[in-house]
Amino acid sequence: MTIQTSSPEQTQELGRIIGQQAQAGDIYLLTGPLGAGKTCLTQGIAWGLGVPGYTRSPTFVLMTRHRGRLTLYHIDLYRICDPLEAWDMGLEEALFGDGVCVIEWADRAAEVFPAQALWISLDYGPDPDCRRISFALPASERFQPLLSQLAGRFAASDGVHN
Numbered sequence: 001m002t003i004q005t006s007s008p009e010q011t012q013e014l015g016r017i018i019g020q021q022a023q024a025g026d027i028y029l030l031t032g033p034l035g036a037g038k039t040c041l042t043q044g045i046a047w048g049l050g051v052p053g054y055t056r057s058p059t060f061v062l063m064t065r066h067r068g069r070l071t072l073y074h075i076d077l078y079r080i081c082d083p084l085e086a087w088d089m090g091l092e093e094a095l096f097g098d099g100v101c102v103i104e105w106a107d108r109a110a111e112v113f114p115a116q117a118l119w120i121s122l123d124y125g126p127d128p129d130c131r132r133i134s135f136a137l138p139a140s141e142r143f144q145p146l147l148s149q150l151a152g153r154f155a156a157s158d159g160v161h162n
């Protein structure tokens with residue numbers, strides 16, 4: 001399923017719904033080029049989880065932890081050279097704890113993630129403020145209600161394509 005958003009605010013709103021529906025142990029794996037909107041989406045997820053304030057990209061510190069309804073681990077793998085580096089930064093605690101994990105540039109360490117994670121790819125659209133946000137067919141039934149809700153919410157703006 002692909003949703004097209006037409007502003008950063010819409011991408012954040014999509015993230016907010018993900019954050020509201022998120023459950024302990026969820027892993028969201030974000031991919032897409034520089035500036036595609038991965039951090040923007042994560043900000044929305046943080047708000048949906050009730051994390052106060054603004055979530056900056058953790059590019060320079062690799063991982064930030066935020067307290068909300070559940071703990072949000074926001075990870076950015078842009079700078080890693082080897083998937084093994086992900087373990088050195090404490091990825092294990094984030095992946096297998098009882099928080100919610102959002103990982104930018106997850107394709108840099110694709111093989112280390114458990115199969116039940118949800119892959120979300122972001123890309124540019126036809127207009128400067130357009131983004132295409134695609135959800136991989138989830139390996140886990142767990143995400144079906146979320147995807148149905150997102151499809152319903154964004155169908156109104158004619159931005160959903162299966």
Ligand SMILES: Nc1ncnc2c1ncn2[C@@H]1O[C@H](COP(=O)(O)OP(=O)(O)OP(=O)(O)O)[C@@H](O)[C@H]1O
Pocket residue numbers: 005006007008009010011032033034035036037038039040041057104128129130131
């Ligand atoms: N529909 C949209 N959704 C999200 N961001 C948008 C949209 N339209 C324009 N933008 C702009 O695109 C930029 C997205 O930046 P963001 O930091 O979220 O990207 P990123 O994928 O995290 O990049 P990086 O790989 O550098 O971490 C922001 O400046 C935002 O204002």
Ligand SMILES: [Mg+2]
Pocket residue numbers: 038039040057104
């Ligand atoms: Mg980013």
